[in-house]
Amino acid sequence: MTSLQTDTCAAENPASGNEARAPGNVVPLCAHRNDPTSGKDPTCSQMLSIAENQCVVRSNEWVNPEYKHLVLSAPDLALTVRAGQFFHLACPPSNDEVPYLRRPMSIYRVVPDNQRIEFLYKVQGVGTRGLAQLNRGDTLDALGPLGKGFDLPATAGAAHVLLLARGVGLATMAPLAQEAIAAGAHVTAVLSARSPSLVMSADYLRDAGADIVIVTDDDQTSDVVQVEHLIRRLHASRPVTFATTCGSNRLLSMLQRVAAELQIPGQIALEQHMGCAIGACYACVRPFRKSAGSDELTYRRVCWDGPVFDLQETTSW
Structure with missing residues (x-):
């Protein structure tokens, strides 16, 4: 290390x-x-400290036709990672393809007692195709932990955290459920995907103690209007005290509007291409509102100021 x-x-x-x-x-x-x-x-x-953590692959298995689950043995520093933070992975070559830059990847699970960190990733480019070829016993260089994670607010009454995620965003939200439940909050996770076969993390979240609601394109329950009605019903049954999302622009826009109306604070974890991942290269800059409701924009580095941001300050993409 x-x-x-x-x-x-x-x-x-x-x-x-x-x-x-x-x-x-x-x-x-x-x-x-x-x-x-x-x-x-x-x-x-x-x-804070970061390091080039030399992690050893325990397993790297397919969970469905598009996603793999990577489990690593990691040094102590890597085990301090929090929900929403990420590592910058030095992906190995894939056949004749050699990734030029590291790839940022949010943490999926951390188990300090077992010296274990995990990632859930979609195999879709040069970097992830290289990751997909890792075998048990191989070594992976993981720079981190990096970025600003989720910040659960203190509440006077019973906390109810809403997780709304689609696709690979499910990986980013999963460790937040663990942290929220450990802090005494009730967690409801709304998981959206194209089809039931692509829904991930349901068992993980259920075992952690979260209530799970699955919506998919195939069964026509993932439409934004229907998801909005679902969130309003959940809030009426048990008031949501903190709303979070990742993975969908349409769901972001809807959740911003509903959360503003119902006065629910929230955060979003953003996905972004990065160069250095420590704020030096300014390759991941994107616009944000200066404050909630403001028409004035500012520009922030996703790796350095995030990747978790205030829900209402985030602009759609």
Whole structure:
């Protein structure tokens, strides 16, 4: 494990691209980087660490015709990853195809007691085709943990967390269910997919203690209008205190509107192509509202300021 130990709050931005990618160099990452009131306190002790974690493949199996489930033995630092954070994976070559850049991938599950991290990924490009060829005993370089994860709000009463996800977004949301349930919240997960065979994580989430609702294109229950009615019924039965989503632009737009009307705070985990994944290259910049309801836009780096963002500040794509 090559450590990239973090520095103090004194630097607002991370190191330059070449420095950030050189193993062993200091990368200034401050735990308060998303808090505008924290300033640049050089005495800050809440420093983050990332490393090139050399992980050993335990298994890498197909779960359906499109997705594989990768299970790795990981060093201690990698096991500190939280829901919504990600790793930048050095994907191996696939036949004659060699990935030029690492691939960002959100964590699917972390089991510290078993030294295990897991990923759920769709095989669709050069990088993931390389990942698909990994076998038991192979080594994978996973840079991380990276990014800003979900931040569950404190509630005065019983918390009810809604997870709304489609496709590969299901992988990102799964560990949030574990964290929310561990914190005493009730979790309802609405899982959307093209067909029942492509619905993933249902057993994982059910075993964790979440209520599961599956909607699919095949049975004509995944239409945005029907999902909106479903969410309103869920809220009427047990008020939702925090709403989250990942994986669908249409579901984002609907959830923003419903959450604003019902005054439900929320967050979204975004997927984005990245270069360095530590904020140095600015390859993952996208527009956001300056604040909820504002028409004025600002621009943020998904890897550095996210990939989890406020639901109402996120613009559709």
